[in-house]
Amino acid sequence: KINAVIFDMDGVISNTVPLHFEVNKKVADEVEIAYTTEWNQQLQGLSRRETVKQIVEKSGKQLTIEEFDQLCEKKNTYYRTLLESLTVSDAQPGMPSFIKSLYEMGMPMVVASASQNASFVLSQLDLLQYFKAVVDVTKLKKGKPDPEIFLKAASLAGVNSDECVAIEDGEPGLTGILQTDMYSVGIGQEEHLKRANAHFLSTQELTIPSLESKLNEKNM
Numbered sequence: 077k078i079n080a081v082i083f084d085m086d087g088v089i090s091n092t093v094p095l096h097f098e099v100n101k102k103v104a105d106e107v108e109i110a111y112t113t114e115w116n117q118q119l120q121g122l123s124r125r126e127t128v129k130q131i132v133e134k135s136g137k138q139l140t141i142e143e144f145d146q147l148c149e150k151k152n153t154y155y156r157t158l159l160e161s162l163t164v165s166d167a168q169p170g171m172p173s174f175i176k177s178l179y180e181m182g183m184p185m186v187v188a189s190a191s192q193n194a195s196f197v198l199s200q201l202d203l204l205q206y207f208k209a210v211v212d213v214t215k216l217k218k219g220k221p222d223p224e225i226f227l228k229a230a231s232l233a234g235v236n237s238d239e240c241v242a243i244e245d246g247e248p249g250l251t252g253i254l255q256t257d258m259y260s261v262g263i264g265q266e267e268h269l270k271r272a273n274a275h276f277l278s279t280q281e282l283t284i285p286s287l288e289s290k291l292n293e294k295n296m
């Protein structure tokens with residue numbers, strides 16, 4: 077029986093992956109390396125520092141700790157400016173109604189995003205009030221692909237991990253969920269998402285009936 081739903085945010089709830097692309101590209105420009113949408117996709121779910129670290133490492137540039145910290149800060153300042161213009165229309169297709177329906181059913185929902193801007197993004201989308209909690213990533217020992225963030229989300233929902241559905245679009249995030257006994261849902265076009273217990277090509281396809289039918293298949 078499912079007693080909680082755990083959501084990744086960027087690319088699942090909010091259409092913010094292109095914004096991360098824009099900001100990450102700025103970081104790549106600073107260290108003079110080309111940035112691609114494919115690479116951006118692979119970095120989804122990693123923390124801000126880990127993202128900057130991977131971009132800088134690939135460029136071969138040597139930064140001092142101060143320069144590295146400044147780059148992380150610059151990235152976030154720029155990202156925050158982009159987030160200011162986020163509105164309810166920046167939710168992923170179908171997700172506001174999916175979330176509201178679950179809320180009306182009394183289903184506890186928790187956000188497991190690596191973003192320190194998660195609560196702000198959700199408030200811009202006018203969806204924050206439907207969630208029981210947003211995991212505080214600054215308090216975690218390890219980021220995705222470690223399962224810690226999802227296990228923390230289950231405990232914040234007040235349920236056991238085998239009672240959770242966890243929804244992801246990113247490679248590190250799904251890898252984390254697959255190390256737990258949660259029912260995993262992968263959303264998107266990429267091949268790696270087929271590793272999930274249920275796979276949907278877009279958020280539009282993720283509805284309560286479509287999810288229930290996948291869950292019933294599993295129990296047959």
Ligand code: G6P
Pocket residue numbers: 086096119120121122123124127152155189190191192193194246
């Ligand atoms: C999410 C995104 C990543 C981003 C990370 C940190 O996981 O998918 O692309 O790097 O959050 O976001 P932040 O808002 O804290 O910089």
Ligand code: MG
Pocket residue numbers: 084085086087088120121244245246
């Ligand atoms: Mg994501």
